[in-house]
Amino acid sequence: MKRKKDVIKKAVLASVLAMSLNNVVWAAEGVNQPFSTVSELEALGGIASIDSSSISHVTKGIYASGNDFIYNSGAIKLDINGFANSTNSGYDSIGIFGYNSTIDLKQIEMNFIDTSGTVHNLDVYGIKTYASGVVKIGDDSKITVSGNVSGLDSNNQPNVMKGMYAGDNATMDSGIIEVGDNLELNVINAGTGWTYGIDSYDGATISVGDGLRLFVTGGKDTRGVEGGFNDAKVTLGENASITANSRDGVALGVYVFNTGKFEGAKDLTIIASADDGNRWAAGVLAQGAGSEAVLNGAVISATEGGTASYAIYTYNDGSVVGNAGKYNIYGNILNNSGGTVDLTTNSGSFIEGWVSTASTAETNISLEEASYWKVTGDSNLTHLHNDNSIVDMTHDSNIFSTLTVENLSGENGVIEMDIDASQNSLNSDKLYVTDTLTGTQYIDLYEVNGYTPVGEEGVGTVLATVNNHNGSFAAVDGEGTLYWKRYELDHQDTADTSGNYTKDWYLKQVTNIDQPTTSTDTILAANALNYHTWRTENDKLLQRMGELRHNGEEAQGAWFRLRGTKIGRDGKFDFENKYTSYELGYDTITKNTDDKIRYQGAAVSYVDGDSSYNRGSGDNSSKAISFYNTEIGSKGHYLDVVFKVSNLENDFKVYDTKNNKITGDFNNTGVSLSAEYGRKNVLHNGWYIEPQAQFTLGYLGGDSYTTSNGIEVSQSGIKSAVGRIGFNIGKEVGSKGVVYAKANLLHEFGGGYDVTMYDGRDGVKVGDTFNDTWFEYGVGAAFAAGKNSHVYLDVERSSGSDFTKDWQWNIGARWTF
Template sequence: MRNSISVKPRQRVLASAVGLAVASLAIPAQAGTVTSGTTTVAAPGDANTTWTVTNNSTLNVQSGASTNWISLKGDPPSTGRPQLIMDGATVISTLPPLPTSPPGSTPPPAISVRNASATISNSTISSPNNIGIEFVTQLTAGLQPSTGTITNSTVSGFQYGVAASAGATVTITNSTLSAGTGTNGGINGGLINFDSNVTVNGGSISGNLAGVGAISLNTGLSIISNTTLNGVAVSAASGPAILIAPGRPIYTGHTANVLVQNGTTLQGSNGFAVQANGSVTGNVTIDGANTVIGGNVGSDGTATLNLTLQNAASLTGNLTNLNSLAVNSSAVWRQAGDNTVSNVTMNGGTIDVSGTALGTSTLRTLNIGTLAGSGTFQMSTNLGTHSGDLLNVTGAATGDYQVLVRNTGAQPTNFLPLTIVQTGGGGAGFGLVNGKVDIGVYTYKLQQQGNNWALVTDTGTPVDPRTGEETLDVVTGDPGDPATGDLSPSTQTVLGLSSAAPSVWYGEATVLRTRMGELRMDDQRNSGVWARTFGKQFNGKPNAGTSYRQTQYGVVAGVDGVVGQTWGGSWLVGAMLGTSHSKLTFENASTGGVNSYSAGLYATWLGPTGWYFDGVFKYNRFQNTADAVMNDGVAAHGSFNNNGVGLQLEFGRHLEFGDRWFVEPYVQFSALGVSGADYGLTNGMVSNSAHSGSVQARVGAAFGKTLTLPGGGAIQPYLKIALVQEFIKSNQTTINGIVFNNDLSGTRAEFGAGVVGQLRRNAQVYVEAETAVGKRLNQSWGAQIGVRYTF
């Protein structure tokens, strides 16, 4: 039978007296009873009407309607399972439960669901003196537990916002649950799960003593509670975000499973995201890459608390009195202090021992009882004080693990081994991520020493094995020798960058030399303007531990003209401006850059019998940037500026023989000085480059032929070859107090081919390709193209 009422037929009007301290006030109240069929409460309803629903009946509270408390009773003597359907309604519990209740009686929960079901959406539920909504199950044979859904609603209570007990199943979606300051048996929270199954999707939960409570209620019953929080904001004003505990000390042996996932946040005022107290077992799982939890997880020592982090979830905080910790599938635990955990298993997760101390002088210790599985430990060291984070496994350690040591450019004070992993045996294996770690100038490796693992460097034999004392002062040693160990990527970047200026300067000067070579194509009496664009690639190895590839692109332009005659020949002088960018690439993905800006003067004397003399004076401003990538993938940056001044002199002869073939032998002398610079990288490495230089001699020749084109033009294809000798062997760079020598000395052979074209009387084009082979400096390729216009 279905009833639709606005004036409430079939209601029994009762009188309720509320005694006050000095007087009494009669409050009119109506009590609605639904025993069969469906009763509908339409808007506006009556805020003073209470409802009791029994048997298989249904109460439907429609949008805009208001009521007082509602009680659904599916336990005896009721027969059947009552149901509540509510959408867009308001329920506020303000009246005592019975008209005969004594003065001062507390109103019941706003909605009580006992062995019944409730579907609530878009509604506001409030109990200023009790529970917002309770789902209760009478544990009697044949009775079904309570069920309910709450969607897009606001629920508030004095002690609890929502409580589910004894096997109830409740789903809450996009709702706001809150609790005041009241307690019931010392318990308070926005959501209290008494041995039931509760899933919350979205929304927020807040309480005073706890945001969410997983509380065991009955003794002697093997009941497990399950609480799932999907994308929920949980907070507590005076306690942990999640509390796991018995309702009373006698309620022991229960298990609470809590799943925190999909971006749920936990904010406890006492520093705990999750806290377990008393004789219960708590299994807490934090899941998902967008689930980032900040706060401690722990117990009082009497609870059994197991924590699992998985699927890239992260937790930053301390763990206290945990029974076990599992860190799986890219999840991360970041320590906020020293920690002790009885049992740890890992399956692809990471434990960050440094945690919140990263970048500070504080070092951390993680004590573990037993360790099993595979994963990564992140740790920091300060070899300046010969100390570091410590992983201490007091029992057996099994499995394979990677250790990521935070890299630094600061220099250690000694090369003694530093133990960072201690175990009680068990056969576990530990290795460094990428096989090595950068600490100062050198790279370190992780070496097993019995049941422990220590950071050691391959710096020769700086420690006397008989005494354990250092036998070599690294500052006065020869760190450039490969016997002293592998250089760190930061060191290689600094050394490579400090040796790049000469090749930048010569790369631009070579372009200018080829410009002057054009003047020997029968146009030495003309003035003109010209421009060249070029690209080159060098491979440098300035010392035993450093190699790099340098790619240079640039443009050079100038103007020149004839100024007079001497010794039967013509003098031509000119000025030029140029710019280029060089990128240095190292084997470890580190890079460096040099922006060069140049200005110069040049002069050429062309004699009547083919003899010639060229002179170049050029100034460069170098802007240098270093971008080192350390072995842990972290970048370190630095920059500096310096200047270069160089002079280049060349003497040769242009000889022509039959059928307009020609040969042009020459000798050349070059000298360059580059100013030093002091700078540092962001990882703490400090570098000082002394004044450096280059002195080169070159002997070579060009061979070619001049071909006349129809219409009066000409082209001049040619081949060229040269031998170059670099004389300077010592260009010192000091890194972290250790002196290195950049040495690009030696002989290299250069080869090239090009074409000069006199397309018109006053226009020339130029194309050239080149390469060079040497011991310490090769040129993989080079190309340039240019034009000149005479007037």
């Protein structure tokens, strides 16, 4: 191999102006005559620029030929301003060109850009190599080719702009391009010539490492990656991204033809879009025998004029192989004239579009573990394996579709179908198995007229017709507003007269089953949430006002407290409510004798909560006013009587198993009267114990409302009688402070309720009771913060019942004057 000096010598003999820096040779080469009009070629600190906008011949930025070797060990930046200004379509403009030679660059940023607006009737390449040429580009390189290439070449074919091209001149071996990780390649053509990102032709090979970011856009046909003839191949590493856009032509993300090959590693993204709705786009197109595109998990999107186009397209024996991996495919699959598509999806994959398979073609799709196929129109394929995944036929604009497969296999797959139970014929999506059914598939029915779910009127509907009957179908229970429906399927001799089938699977019977629907569960859970929130807000004297024994002689007092609570209910009709309470009170001493001090006052409060249900969430709030009479006895006893009126509001938003949104809102008014008695018994060294008893009578009024899915709800009122016995044990801290622990046993003696629901066809009445026993415990403190101010706080939680108070914190302050 010749050394660098031979390269320079060759450039001089060719009358080419050249400079060398950091072991790199940059050159601008003319054809038959030197580039005498090149105005600038400078290299400074690894930066070089060439102005070729006035050249009337071929432009080459970096050039090696005839066993030359160009090597660079550092990063370089090369700016080439303008394409060759030539009307001769035989001339090329090339950024990096290797012919029967090697160019090895560690890292390059090349901007090959023509900003003049000139329409160029020639071919433009970012990188071009053939005839045993090798071009190697290192990691983290960036290449941009941009300008206007238009017109036709001497063979009456469109001129081209290509980011990378490796080919063969029919006299020597094909070219090779090898690129490291994290290449950014942008090819932007403002003209009508065809635009390519990466093109491997006639036995050439191009390989790019991980993290490719390829963007290609042009006025006419565009290709992101292309490989064609004599096993030419393009290989991409992991996390590659290909974007191909055409404003007025066909856009192809990956195109292989005439034995061309492509392989992309996992996490490949292909986006192909044709802006003109009269054109088309394909994410992957394979044409011709021996042509093959191999995927290992990919996101593929293809659109034409904003609507779905072909995510995968094969014809004339082309092949697309999707090895096991995660796929998200947006677009249709068209398999024509001998083509082959094999696609195996891993867990969580998604396909949206129809599948069409010619009689001479073969399409096999395997959906594994929670994969999802959103079928948008009539589809047919060779083998569908549906294992614990979903085939959804309901997204065809309520036009009943057919899905035809030669063989259907898998276990616990679900096939979702539209049905119009009001019609007697042609009233549902339909599944045809022309050869063999194995395994068990579940059919999930969706009523197109909004009846949820399908009722007795759907009995007799044929849902699937099969030939060789080695498997079975069952049906998914249908969720209605008030009831679940259980569907029973059965099979019988087919009514089809074509002679291609033997059995029809049909809906034999529909029955109600005793299981709460999303609607009934949420209606009853919301009812329970309001009740438990209202009941929890009826609390104790020490929590509300602190230690009044430290109050002093001032006649008036004002207080404020803030409380955070998380409550819930386990079991049936469960809920969770996290809320914050704000309460402000005022009182005055109305009696002060040697035996007792009497406080009388009033308070207002507001509660703001966020609620959670099994299949959704909601908001809740309440406003309350209370009046209290509190007596503190001289012997340590006290009596606290509270009358409270509350108004509670609740709204919810949930989604049923068919993803239908259900909303509702209502309010309840509650009244309660509470009496609490306790006595503080002094022990030794400042310790004390205070037994307590409390009884609260209350009534929470019902409400009538209608949910968004038409359920008329009528709640009865709830009578409540809660008893509490317990104690505080604590220690005096100084003269005006206490810390304490508390424990209480509570029981609801009432709590019975009825809720009636009617949906216009069916009704249900649920009666139950919230009577329960539970245990609450916590710790707290109260102390003087100043001469006329007091602070108190506590935390508590509950255990022992379906009702749970996960936590509650309470902090307040009182001022006397």
